[in-house]
Amino acid sequence: ETGVTQSPTHLIKTRGQQVTLRCSSQSGHNTVSWYQQALGQGPQFIFQYYREEENGRGNFPPRFSGLQFPNYSSELNVNALELDDSALYLCASSQGGANQPQHFGDGTRLSIL
Amino acid sequence: TQLLEQSPQFLSIQEGENLTVYCNSSSVFSSLQWYRQEPGEGPVLLVTVVTGGEVKKLKRLTFQFGDARKDSSLHITAAQPGDTGLYLCAGVDSNYQLIWGAGTKLIIKP
Numbered sequence: 001e002t003g004v005t006q007s008p009t010h011l012i013k014t015r016g017q018q019v020t021l022r023c024s025s026q027s028g029h030n031t032v033s034w035y036q037q038a039l040g041q042g043p044q045f046i047f048q049y050y051r052e053e054e055n056g057r058g059n060f061p062p063r064f065s066g067l068q069f070p071n072y073s074s075e076l077n078v079n080a081l082e083l084d085d086s087a088l089y090l091c092a093s094s095q096g097g098a099n100q101p102q103h104f105g106d107g108t109r110l111s112i113l
Numbered sequence: 114t115q116l117l118e119q120s121p122q123f124l125s126i127q128e129g130e131n132l133t134v135y136c137n138s139s140s141v142f143s144s145l146q147w148y149r150q151e152p153g154e155g156p157v158l159l160v161t162v163v164t165g166g167e168v169k170k171l172k173r174l175t176f177q178f179g180d181a182r183k184d185s186s187l188h189i190t191a192a193q194p195g196d197t198g199l200y201l202c203a204g205v206d207s208n209y210q211l212i213w214g215a216g217t218k219l220i221i222k223p
Contacts, residue, residue: 004122042201042213043156056210098211099144104155
């Protein structure tokens with residue numbers, strides 16, 4: 001089975017720009033969660049999508065938005081980028097919610113200059 | 114806000130030694146997951162504990178969930194260099210979201 005893939009692997013942007021990160025979920029998984037992981041920290045929950053609907057959101061501003069497509073792949077969009085947005089962005093897919101095993105991609109390293 | 118405190122934050126020991134990593138909270142979790150993350154990769158699930166007092170073993174790794182489901186520990190026996198990595202605990206809260214600890218960076222020296 002194909003695992004979770006994320007693209008791009010690395011990205012450099014400047015303050016004020018917008019970015020779109022992509023995630024292909026593992027085959028058979030209908031739930032995608034996005035996390036932000038700052039250097040030396042644990043992941044912070046951004047939001048979760050279940051069958052194309054947002055199904056929970058962490059403490060992130062509205063400029064963080066997302067989509068889930070009929071094939072369960074997902075996008076994370078961040079507008080008006082700030083220096084503090086520099087982090088590793090992780091996508092995890094699962095068959096159901098957080099109490100199900102989360103299968104992570106290797107992340108997108110986003111650097112804001 | 115539920116928080117998970119992990120300790121120690123950093124641990125460097127010799128091959129063959131034993132170690133324990135702790136994950137503590139003042140809140141109750143319905144289940145708790147342990148992950149290991151290596152540089153440049155996403156976290157990989159090691160185990161999920163669900164029942165208070167539950168103990169699970171994965172080769173030389175022993176995981177325990179506290180009786181009150183507020184804390185957990187990971188014990189490694191006879192650590193090996195391949196155990197090196199960032200160990201993360203994550204609890205499922207009442208909103209069915211994962212709350213993460215900050216991680217324990219473990220280095221096993223040959």
